[in-house]
Each structure stands twice: as C-alpha cells, then as structure tokens.
Amino acid sequence: MWKSNKSRAEQHFATPQKKDDKVLKQKEKTQRERDERMARLRDLRLAKEAAEQAPGDQPEATGKQPASPESQEEISARLPKVHPHRS
Numbered sequence: 001m002w003k004s005n006k007s008r009a010e011q012h013f014a015t016p017q018k019k020d021d022k023v024l025k026q027k028e029k030t031q032r033e034r035d036e037r038m039a040r041l042r043d044l045r046l047a048k049e050a051a052e053q054a055p056g057d058q059p060e061a062t063g064k065q066p067a068s069p070e071s072q073e074e075i076s077a078r079l080p081k082v083h084p085h086r087s
Helices: 005-055 072-078
Strands: none
Touching: none
C-alpha cells in the first residue's frame, strides 16, 4: 500500500534529525573527553608544582647574579639599522 504524503514527509524530516542527534552526541562526548583530559593534566601540573615547592620553600642560592638592566644604547646597538624612506 502507498505511504501517505504525511508519513513520507515525517520520515524525510526524521532522517536528518537522527544524524543531527548523532553529531551532537559525538561533539558532547569529544568535549567531555577534552575536559577530563585537561582536568587530569591540571591536577598533575599542580601536584608537580606543589612537590617542587615543598622540599625547598626558600629559593636556592646558585651563585648567579641577576642580569643587570641594559642601557638604551646597548639595546639599540643590537637592533637592525633601518633607513627612513625618502619621498
């Protein structure tokens, strides 16, 4: 027997809806996995930082002195020389 136009239209409309639902579920799954991975990595990073700070709460003396601030002349000496355009 022939399908009515209404049922064919409903079926035609339902097919893309099912595909959209699958795509949406896949996107949600991907986002959830990404969030879980980021949370795990964040926890590992925080644990590592806490472990690094725990044994040496005070900064270690390495004997290195901080770099002295450079003068403007020293900085400009390292920069490439650019000639102004003449019009």
